[in-house]
Amino acid sequence: MRILVTGAAGYIGSHTARMLMDRGHDVFVFDSLTRGHGEAIMRLGLSDRFFPGDLNEPARLDHAFTVARPDAVLHFAAYALVGESVIRPDIYWKNNLVGSLGLLEAMRLGGVKKLVFSSTCATYGIPDQVPMNESLPQSPINPYGQTKLAMEKAIIDYAHAFGTKAISLRYFNAAGASEKGDIGEDHEPESHLIPLAIRAAQGTSKPLTIFGTDYPTPDGTCIRDYIHVNDLAEAHIAALLHLDRQSTGTHDAFNLGTGRGYSVKEIITCCEEITGLKVPHTFGPRRDGDPPALVADPSKAANILGWKAKEGIVSIVRSAWNWHKNYPQGYKTPKA
Ligand SMILES: NC(=O)c1ccc[n+]([C@@H]2O[C@H](COP(=O)([O-])OP(=O)(O)OC[C@H]3O[C@@H](n4cnc5c(N)ncnc54)[C@H](O)[C@@H]3O)[C@@H](O)[C@H]2O)c1
DSSP states (O other): OEEEEETTTSHHHHHHHHHHHHTTOEEEEEEOOSSSOHHHHHHTTOGGGEEEOOTTOHHHHHHHHHHHOOSEEEEOOSOOOHHHHHHOHHHHIIIIIIIHHHHHHHHHHHTOOEEEEEEEGGGGOSOSSSSBOTTSOOOOSSHHHHHHHHHHHHHHHHHHHHOOEEEEEEEOEEEOOOTTSSSOOOOSSOOOHHHHHHHHHHTSSOOEEEEOSOSSSTTSSOEEOEEEHHHHHHHHHHHHHHHHTSOSSEEEEEEESOSOOEEHHHHHHHHHHHHSSOOOEEEEOOOTTOOSEEOBOTHHIIIIIOOOOOOOHHHHHHHHHHHHHHOTTGGGSOOO
16 A cells, blocks of 8 residues: 655654555655654655655645555644643644644545544543543543544544545554664653653653652552554554445544553653663652543454554563663764
């Protein structure tokens, strides 16, 4: 299949692009590099299939569609920092919604019918039950989650009106890295626990702050469902296969997690055991809008897509450690 991957210079997109290539697909990349890494595209060997451009630049999108002639689009490109979205809702709505609507239009004009969209558990807001299945109400509590939910709704309307076949994958906490250790997580600023804990242990970033120790959880810290980035990549391939079996004009959504949550303290212990280093940390107050626990019920994805996460927390942290050991400053690490 010819597949256009938006955001493949970023974390999850790059791992998925690699897996697609390993499975024999023709992969093309559309990315503005505003939050991603040209170096990742180089390491994937995709430089000559890379279309630089912003989703808000119709001419560049049009060029990418004309040259790549994709059968399907995997849409990762977005801004994804919850805190930033609260203080800069303007750039989130423009990028994640207006930009993504531009992509939908380019797909419609180019006759591309298959779409897998990177959505998030943040569309649920604060859940009233855990584990979380797809029928829970979606009530996001920050602009980031709102933009993703708005986009899911736009995709549903396009599916009904224009025959798009689409899947929204609602990821929980992506983590881990490629087993080769040459691509991995490198956000600026980084807001995810595992890279922050490992970098604090390595001394390449400040001590970790644990926000809140009085949550109604066994050790008082927040619980999250960490899912290996390669398991997410597998889910995209399962989603594409599923779309092939669908008639036109369909949309479905799936929660992607392991179904098992770990607290912040448990993650710190796991990082210390695997790295053999202490994770220096301090304690801070709860952050606004941090639910005590977010854990997926992944049974719908298992039943319908035939997908199940294979990797557990040890393999996640080991692979992340491998990446951070090889590249302590991420993609900016000077070449040896
Ligand atoms: N990382 C997670 O834990 C997580 C969880 C839930 C959902 N998601 C979603 O998964 C997707 C990928 O996340 P990630 O962590 O890999 O993010 P990332 O920031 O590492 O990658 C995003 C990529 O998209 C590109 N991009 C952003 N806006 C663009 C635009 N307007 N035009 C072209 N390219 C653009 C960036 O340059 C970057 O390469 C995002 O949509 C995010 O919302 C991520």
